[in-house]
Structure formats: structure tokens, C-alpha cells
Amino acid sequence: MKPILRNILVYGAFIGVVAAYGLLQKSTYYLQLATFVGLNTLLAVGLNMLMGYAGQISLGHAAFYGLGAYVSGMLTVHLGWSPWLTLPCALLAAGAVAFVVGLPTLRLTGYYLAMGTLGFGMIVNILFREFRRFTGGPSGLPGLPELTIGSINLSHGANALFLVWGCVIAAFFICERIVNSRMGRALRAIHYSERAAAAVGVDTASAKLAVFVFAAVLAALAGFLYAHMITFISPGSFNFLASVKLVAMVVIGGMASIWGSLLGASLLTLLPDFLHIFSARNSGLDRTSWCRLPPPEDRMRSIAWAVRTGTVLFSTIILGLSAQASICRAVFSQC
Amino acid sequence: MPEFYQYLFSGLTNGAIYAIIALGFSMLFAATDLINFAHGEFVMLGALILVTLWPVMGLPLPLAFVLAVLATGILGIVFERLAIRTVKKPEPIVLVIITVGAGIFLRGVAMIIWGKTAKGAPPFSSMPPIELAGAYLLAQSVWILGIVLATVLAMHFFYKKTLTGKAMSACAINKRAASLLGIATQRMTLLAFAVSAALGGMAGVIIAPITMNEYEMGAILGLKGFCAAMLGGLGNSWGAVVGGFALGIAEAMAVGYVSSSMKDAVAFLLLLLILYVRPTGILGGKAVTRF
Numbered sequence: 001m002k003p004i005l006r007n008i009l010v011y012g013a014f015i016g017v018v019a020a021y022g023l024l025q026k027s028t029y030y031l032q033l034a035t036f037v038g039l040n041t042l043l044a045v046g047l048n049m050l051m052g053y054a055g056q057i058s059l060g061h062a063a064f065y066g067l068g069a070y071v072s073g074m075l076t077v078h079l080g081w082s083p084w085l086t087l088p089c090a091l092l093a094a095g096a097v098a099f100v101v102g103l104p105t106l107r108l109t110g111y112y113l114a115m116g117t118l119g120f121g122m123i124v125n126i127l128f129r130e131f132r133r134f135t136g137g138p139s140g141l142p143g144l145p146e147l148t149i150g151s152i153n154l155s156h157g158a159n160a161l162f163l164v165w166g167c168v169i170a171a172f173f174i175c176e177r178i179v180n181s182r183m184g185r186a187l188r189a190i191h192y193s194e195r196a197a198a199a200v201g202v203d204t205a206s207a208k209l210a211v212f213v214f215a216a217v218l219a220a221l222a223g224f225l226y227a228h229m230i231t232f233i234s235p236g237s238f239n240f241l242a243s244v245k246l247v248a249m250v251v252i253g254g255m256a257s258i259w260g261s262l263l264g265a266s267l268l269t270l271l272p273d274f275l276h277i278f279s280a281r282n283s284g285l286d287r288t289s290w291c292r293l294p295p296p297e298d299r300m301r302s303i304a305w306a307v308r309t310g311t312v313l314f315s316t317i318i319l320g321l322s323a324q325a326s327i328c329r330a331v332f333s334q335c
Numbered sequence: 336m337p338e339f340y341q342y343l344f345s346g347l348t349n350g351a352i353y354a355i356i357a358l359g360f361s362m363l364f365a366a367t368d369l370i371n372f373a374h375g376e377f378v379m380l381g382a383l384i385l386v387t388l389w390p391v392m393g394l395p396l397p398l399a400f401v402l403a404v405l406a407t408g409i410l411g412i413v414f415e416r417l418a419i420r421t422v423k424k425p426e427p428i429v430l431v432i433i434t435v436g437a438g439i440f441l442r443g444v445a446m447i448i449w450g451k452t453a454k455g456a457p458p459f460s461s462m463p464p465i466e467l468a469g470a471y472l473l474a475q476s477v478w479i480l481g482i483v484l485a486t487v488l489a490m491h492f493f494y495k496k497t498l499t500g501k502a503m504s505a506c507a508i509n510k511r512a513a514s515l516l517g518i519a520t521q522r523m524t525l526l527a528f529a530v531s532a533a534l535g536g537m538a539g540v541i542i543a544p545i546t547m548n549e550y551e552m553g554a555i556l557g558l559k560g561f562c563a564a565m566l567g568g569l570g571n572s573w574g575a576v577v578g579g580f581a582l583g584i585a586e587a588m589a590v591g592y593v594s595s596s597m598k599d600a601v602a603f604l605l606l607l608l609i610l611y612v613r614p615t616g617i618l619g620g621k622a623v624t625r626f
Contacts, residue, residue, distance in 0.1 A: 051428075057427070057428050057431065059431075104610075104611045105607075105610075105611075108610060108614065110427045111370050111427050111431070111569075112610055112614050114370075114427070114428070114431055115370075115561065115565060115606060115610065116606075116607060116610045118558070118603075119562070119603040119604075119606040119607045119610070120603075120607065122558065122599070122600075122603045123600055123603045123604060123607070126596075126599050126600045126603070127600075129596075130596035130597075130600075240554075240558075241439075244432075244435050244439070247432060248432065248436075251432055
């Protein structure tokens with residue numbers, strides 16, 4: 001099969017699945033869940049480029065996620081800008097920070113690099129928490145405007161789903177182009193052995209920095225979308241634990257695998273939400289579950305329902321997605 | 336001027352805590368080339384076990400102290416067996432993720448066992464604060480400093496004068512050579528984990544009276560202990576001590592003279608600084624590429 005035909009089929013199928021889900025799914029809960037899977041996929045694919053292909057550990061990636069959200073949030077809330085105007089600002093800010101921080105940090109290797117990115121992530125999180133006047137402090141920044149084009153609201157339901165997954169598909173396409181280019185081969189060479197790559201003439205420092213900035217920009221895009229869909233951001237969503245979760249998504253989904261980021265993001269977004277059903281004291285809204293499930297009066301009945309629903313939904317989605325990923329891998333052997 | 340001494344005392348107290356946590360990290364890294372991101376949880380477990388044994392169950396303090404430290408040591412052994420020994424491809428990134436995951440798991444277990452409310456413990460001795468140069472030094476701070484110094488000296492003695500300690504140093508220098516000389520390297524790894532976890536537990540025990548002990552307390556302590564270990568030179572025991580005190584005093588001065596919101600940021604700023612300027616740390620030797 002010619003590569004172009006392959007790509008058209010794969011992407012066509014992907015777009016078809018997303019479109020069908022968005023048009024057929026009526027429950028806003030599941031639509032929002034799917035939107036979150038998309039956001040996490042966006043984050044995971046950028047981090048996968050950095051960790052999987054270039055081989056650089058980053059334990060502070062949530063900082064860029066937060067930067068995108070907070071830059072856009074602060075500009076819209078404090079200065080009243082339109083959200084679309086703040087998008088380039090958020091992306092530029094994250095890219096600039098990644099450039100400045102990446103210059104000294106990417107010279108480190110192994111554990112030192114992990115610690116450096118960890119330190120950076122913690123500092124950014126502390127900045128979010130402490131600059132109360134600008135960021136609203138630990139209680140967060142409420143009142144962000146939603147995304148609208150004319151009269152179409154892009155922050156709710158199926159529209160949000162299409163927006164986010166549209167970005168994901170675009171990101172996948174870009175990443176696949178990068179991976180199959182000179183740059184991608186250079187990155188893989190760096191991952192395998194930085195010295196050997198340098199000996200062959202690869203500019204390792206610029207390549208690493210470029211991927212770092214790219215991953216940061218993708219994360220900032222995800223942060224922007226997140227901020228204007230939930231219309232509330234707080235430092236707690238962008239802490240060390242969030243960075244760890246992103247790394248886990250990349251590792252579980254498969255390093256150096258673009259479609260693997262989809263698998264990892266799906267698993268780690270859907271699992272916690274399904275496991276919430278099992279929590280006996282399920283009350284109130286918290287960060288990971290925006291849906292208030294009724295308290296289980298009849299414990300056995302609700303457990304049975306949870307197991308049934310959870311298993312069906314979980315297996316359908318995960319099998320469907322992993323089937324897509326593994327089919328892609330097996331048949332096309334280039335995902 | 337008395338504020339300076341107050342900050343200094345608080346810095347020394349915190350510094351001692353960071354020193355002993357960093358010591359646990361450093362010695363484990365020296366023996367096994369592994370950074371244990373779950374070390375902070377051992378501190379937390381030490382504190383919570385002490386709180387359960389001493390004020391709640393009413394055991395005498397020395398017994399509770401020893402039991403808590405032993406319990407965390409044993410937990411370290413279990414951790415090594417289950418989480419570390421079973422890894423097939425021990426690359427840095429894999430081990431980092433495993434220890435982070437183990438830390439989160441331990442935190443969850445602690446939350447289930449001890450709940451979410453913070454618990455306190457009474458100070459070891461009921462002496463009033465000592466006044467020194469216009470500033471007050473808590474009796475517990477004296478205990479902390481004393482115990483940490485005693486521990487550091489004991490570790491030094493262990494490494495330099497006992498056969499097991501020398502064997503562990505040999506494993507740290509070159510594992511293959513050590514095993515060629517007949518040293519049971521796997522057993523040394525196990526011992527290193529046990530001692531490191533016990534050190535963490537001891538840190539938890541001695542700070543239990545001065546902090547609110549709950550399941551989340553280990554996370555930030557572990558990260559700061561990291562920064563202290565990096566500051567002084569990873570793998571270097573005296574470096575850990577120097578780094579710990581340096582971090583504690585820097586933090587106290589920053590909080591006192593600049594702003595209290597900077598407290599957590601100081602550790603990470605210093606970490607980034609030392610990584611950019613001198614990755615091997617204050618007392619570190621030539622650039623070590625152990626990865």
C-alpha cells in the first residue's frame with residue numbers, strides 16, 4: 001500500500017470515529033470525558049516526542065500545560081482580551097520559557113535532567129500558587145470566557161470535542177511528518193547515543209531544544225483549550241503529580257509511538273473516572289470528576305451496575321483504541 | 336539582630352532534617368545508583384508509625400522510636416524486593432517512574448490507614464524553649480540536632496571502620512569489582528535499602544513532634560531532601576549533611592528576609608542553580624557519569 005493511501009485511510013478512519021462519536025453521543029458527561037481524553041492525548045504526544053524519540057526525561061511538563069492555561073486566563077480575566085487573541089500569546093510564552101529553560105537544562109543527562117525538569121516544574125507551580133494578584137493564588141482563577149465563533153459555542157458538548165480532537169489530529173499529522181523526516185531520524189539517533197549522533201554531525205543541542213519547545217507549545221495549546229472549556233484554573237491541576245501522570249501516559253502507551261500516546265492518554269483518563277464509581281463516599285466535585293454521581297444507597301446494586309457499565313464502556317473504548325493502535329502498528333509498521 | 340539568630344536556629348533545625356533525609360538518599364544512590372523518589376514516604380511512615388505507637392498506644396518513647404525505625408527499615412527491604420529487584424531493564428527513567436509510583440502507592444496506603452486528619456505528637460522532653468542570644472531554641476530542636484549529629488557520626492564510623500561498611504563503599508565504587516572480590520552485592524543492595532529507609536524513618540520520628548503529621552507530608556520533604564543531596568553532591572554522605580544544612584539555613588533566611596511564599600521555591604531554585612553551575616554538587620568530585 002502506498003504511504004499516502006495508508007495515511008488517508010488511517011486518518012480518515014480516525015476522523016470518522018471521532019465525528020461519529022461526537023454526533024451520536026448525547027450525554028454531556030461522556031462527551032466531556034472524551035474531550036479530556038483528547039486534551040491528555042495532545043499533552044502526551046508532545047511529551048512522547050520529547051521522551052520517546054529524543055530520549056529526554058521531563059518531570060515538569062505540566063508546567064507548560066499550566067503556563068498555557070494561566071497566560072491565556074490572566075489575559076482574558078484581567079485585561080478582558082478575547083480568548084482567540086490570547087492563544088498566540090500563550091503559545092509564544094510557553095515556547096519562550098521552554099527555550100530559556102531548555103538551554104541550560106538540556107545539557108544535563110539522566111537523573112540530573114530529570115531533577116532539573118522537576119525543579120523547574122515545581123518552581124512554576126509555586127509561582128502559580130503565590131502570585132495571588134495575578135493568578136488568584138491557591139484558590140484559582142475563575143471566570144474565564146468560553147470559546148465562541150460567532151454564535152457557535154466551542155466550549156461545550158460535541159463542539160468542544162470536535163475542536164480538541166481536531167487539534168489532536170493536526171498534532172498527530174505534524175508529529176508523524178517530523179518523525180519521518182531528517183529531524184526525526186536525528187532525534188532517534190540522539191536517543192540511541194548522543195555522542196554517536198554528534199559524531200555523525202547532528203546538532204544535538206538544537207535538536208533537543210527544538211523538540212522541547214515543540215512539546216511545550218503543544219502542552220500550552222492543551223492548556224489554553226482546557227482553561228476555556230472549564231472556565232476555571234487552579235495550580236493544583238498543574239503540579240508534580242500532573243507531570244507524573246503525563247509521563248505515565250507516555251510510558252504506558254508506548255514511548256516513541258504517536259498512536260501509543262492515544263492509548264496511554266485514554267487509559268489514564270478513563271480509568272480514574274471509572275474507578276470513582278467504586279468510591280463509597282462519592283460526594284462533591286473534585287478535580288478529576290466533574291460529574292456528581294448519586295450516593296450508592298443500595299451498595300450491591302450500584303456495584304453491579306458499576307461493574308457492568310464500567311466493563312462495557314471501558315472495554316469498548318480501550319479495545320477500540322488499542323485495536324486501532326496495534327492494527328496501525330502491525331499493518332503499517334510506522335506508527 | 337535577634338531575628339537573625341531566630342532564623343538561624345530554625346534554619347539549623349530544618350537543615351538537620353533535610354540533612355538526614357539527604358543522607359538516606361545519598362547513601363542509597365552511592366550503593367545502588369538509584370534515586371528513590373519514594374524516600375519522602377518513608378519519612379512520613381516513620382512519623383505516622385511513631386504517632387501510633389507512642390501517644391496512641393502508650394509505648395515508652397525509646398521503644399516506640401526503635402520500633403518505628405525498624406518498621407521503616409523492614410519496609411525498605413520489602414520495597415526493594417517487590418519494586419526494584421523485579422525490574423528487568425533498570426534504566427534511570429524506568430526506575431524513576433517505578434519509585435514515583437511506589438511513593439504514590441505508599442501515600443495512598445497511608446491515607447487509608449491513618450486517614451486524612453493531621454496528627455500531632457508531644458515533644459520528646461517537656462523542657463521549655465531555651466533562650467540563646469535573644470532567640471528561642473525549642474527543646475525538640477536540640478533533640479533533632481543531637482540525633483542527626485550522632486547518626487552522621489555513626490554512619491561515618493560504619494563506613495570507615497566496619498567491614499560491612501567498607502563492603503558497601505566498595506559496591507558503591509564499582510559493583511563488578513566488589514563482587515569479584517567476594518562481596519555479596521545483592522545483599523549489600525538490600526542492606527543499603529534497609530538503612531536508607533531506616534534513616535528516612537528516623538527523620539520522620541524526630542520531626543513528628545514539631546509538624547502536623549499526615550499522609551501528604553512526605554512528598555515535599557522528599558523533594559527537598561533531594562535538592563539538599565544534589566546540593567552537597569549526590570552519593571557523598573558529608574555532602575548530604577552540608578547540603579542539608581545549607582538548604583535549611585538558606586530557606587530560613589529567605590523566608591525571614593525576603594518573603595514566606597518563597598519557602599518552597601528556595602529549594603528548587605538552589606537545585607537548578609547547582610545543576611547548571613556545578614552538577615556534582617558542593618562536595619562532589621569530578622563530573623561523575625554514572626548513567
